[in-house]
Amino acid sequence: MRPSLKQVMRRYWESHPIGVEAIEEEFGSPEFYRKYVEYFDQFYDYKWKAFEYEKYRGQKVLEIGCGLGIDSYKFAKWEAELTCIDLAQTSVRSTKRLLEQLDLSAKVLQGDVEALAFPDASFDVVYAYGVLMLAENERQAYDEIYRVLREGGEALVVLYHRRSWFWLLKRLSGTEVESEAGDPPVNRVHSLREVEELFSRFSSVETRLERFPRQTRRRKGFAAMAFNWIFVPLSKFIPRILMRPFGWHIVIKAVK
Numbered sequence: 001m002r003p004s005l006k007q008v009m010r011r012y013w014e015s016h017p018i019g020v021e022a023i024e025e026e027f028g029s030p031e032f033y034r035k036y037v038e039y040f041d042q043f044y045d046y047k048w049k050a051f052e053y054e055k056y057r058g059q060k061v062l063e064i065g066c067g068l069g070i071d072s073y074k075f076a077k078w079e080a081e082l083t084c085i086d087l088a089q090t091s092v093r094s095t096k097r098l099l100e101q102l103d104l105s106a107k108v109l110q111g112d113v114e115a116l117a118f119p120d121a122s123f124d125v126v127y128a129y130g131v132l133m134l135a136e137n138e139r140q141a142y143d144e145i146y147r148v149l150r151e152g153g154e155a156l157v158v159l160y161h162r163r164s165w166f167w168l169l170k171r172l173s174g175t176e177v178e179s180e181a182g183d184p185p186v187n188r189v190h191s192l193r194e195v196e197e198l199f200s201r202f203s204s205v206e207t208r209l210e211r212f213p214r215q216t217r218r219r220k221g222f223a224a225m226a227f228n229w230i231f232v233p234l235s236k237f238i239p240r241i242l243m244r245p246f247g248w249h250i251v252i253k254a255v256k
Helices: 005-015 030-043 045-051 070-077 089-101 138-148 165-173 192-198 221-235 240-246
Strands: 060-064 081-086 107-110 123-129 149-160 204-210 249-255
Touching: 005 089, 030 045, 030 070, 030 089, 045 070, 045 204, 060 070, 070 081, 070 089, 070 123, 081 089, 089 107, 123 138, 138 149, 138 192, 165 221, 165 240, 192 204, 192 249, 204 240
Parallel strands: 060 081, 060 123, 081 107, 123 149
Antiparallel strands: 149 249, 204 249
């Protein structure tokens, strides 16, 4: 019997946990997590300003797609009442291990955004960073998020932007989006108009474009060297006001 798309997606993320390729230390070791937090704190520094994790102290937060735990530790550090889910057990184990090493607490479970195992209006905040464009049934995923949010609750979401510098570079170079080893079978990009449609049930929606070129350790070889030492330095000569409409990440804050 052929595996379902959901099974294929789960297998992909079990074997391609995002972030592992940037760290030389053995995956799962204390030194790995120390370097992991250090690197991704720098590489995605805009997130800490955009989301202000300290604002959610004491609130009930659901993180969808926790990955290796980089955002989970931010919410837990600021004492949110945090529940994390991920489709892949690799990510569930990794997030638990990272939080344990940092002496932080959260509920970390295997789960599916298209069928959230929580009652209606369970959370003050639902956070999904670079996850929802991977859902098999995207509309169902948004309906589930809306359902588990309380009235006045906030959805914090990041999606990939179609009219971005990265998507153009990917199309020209043939670069994979998630991993040099290949992309998952579902991985969408969105326009700002499509974002408005996806969040049409929410009472207010704020969007902002972020994630501009900077050096990375996640890619290897000549293409990565050209990106790090030619493309990134040249991009710094372009005024940010001109780059802003072409950010790779759409940062979304929506209130139910």
